[in-house]
Ligand SMILES: Nc1ncnc2c1ncn2[C@@H]1O[C@H](COP(=O)(O)OP(=O)(O)OP(=O)(O)O)[C@@H](O)[C@H]1O
Ligand SMILES: Cc1ncc(C[n+]2csc(CCOP(=O)(O)O)c2C)c(N)n1
Ligand SMILES: [Mg+2]
């Protein structure tokens with residue numbers, strides 16, 4: 001298969017988004033938006049950095065690449081509409097494996113009615129997938145990291161540490177409880193798009209998705225909003241079978257592990273009930289894990305430990321350029 005037949009093979013036979021004027025097949029795509037804010041995000045997945053062939057099937061790689069991007073759109077309170085895929089492919093990936101990568105993306109794209117409208121294809125030394133996702137957001141709502149205010153409730157969806165626990169299981173043979181659950185959380189993460197869209201009635205919710213670990217994302221919120229944040233350690237939600245792992249691993253994965261793609265947020269106490277209702281309607285676990293303090297702690301995150309002691313949390317997490 002050559003470059004042109006590959007592009008032919010990945011094209012959608014029809015598009016679902018009404019604002020599309022031109023999709024795949026010209027020098028660029030054209031969208032004619034209808035008055036909402038346009039939200040654009042990009043995230044890459046790189047072989048040996050984000051995945052290794054032994055832990056991730058091609059389908060998982062495509063799925064996770066799009067999930068990471070949809071997660072950023074969810075963290076902005078937006079409705080995803082389009083995606084573009086740039087892919088660099090090395091010789092050790094077969095046509096069938098490439099098709100499976102696209103099938104993984106397609107399954108999430110179908111679920112959210114997101115159209116593939118462009119991209120680029122090159123040969124390279126390893127597999128690199130760079131996705132751009134485009135969505136729409138209501139002009140009157142804010143989901144910015146800078147939106148947190150003193151007195152806000154700090155919440156998180158789902159459970160934390162699962163993805164790194166899954167990677168650990170995939171890399172260390174053994175017997176584990178709920179092995180399939182943890183592997184799935186690593187290979188097929190769920191972007192919290194429906195939950196985020198369910199909050200449209202609330203004007204102000206500060207949101208950030210957890211890609212690098214909650215400690216890192218909590219700092220991004222606190223810095224951006226110029227407030228302090230207190231997280232209560234024993235409220236940080238974990239799966240019941242998480243207790244099987246070494247306690248140091250548990251601590252590190254839930255705070256600094258990343259790739260859970262859950263949403264960390266803050267909202268006023270008066271809107272908190274509505275947020276809880278939305279999660280309940282989706283059967284999504286949602287936990288109050290802390291609160292926002294004032295500007296004298298600007299940019300700082302504290303952890304209230306199980307013994308009651310409060311320590312300052314380091315801005316530590318997955319960091320590509322830490323050397
Ligand atoms: N190489 C780059 N060039 C231009 N802007 C960048 C670059 N890398 C990141 N950014 C921008 O920096 C901001 C933060 O990006 P970052 O990738 O940390 O966010 P994220 O996608 O939420 O996190 P993660 O990549 O861990 O999922 C975004 O506005 C992003 O577009
Ligand atoms: C083989 C292998 N080793 C390590 C990891 C863990 N990992 C890689 S990138 C990342 C943070 C998110 O990346 P980004 O900041 O680019 O969104 C994490 C937690 C993995 N998934 N696979
Ligand atoms: Mg990013």
Ligand SMILES: [Mg+2]
Pocket residue numbers: 071072075208209210211
């Ligand atoms: Mg993000």
Ligand SMILES: [Mg+2]
Pocket residue numbers: 043068069072211
């Ligand atoms: Mg991201």
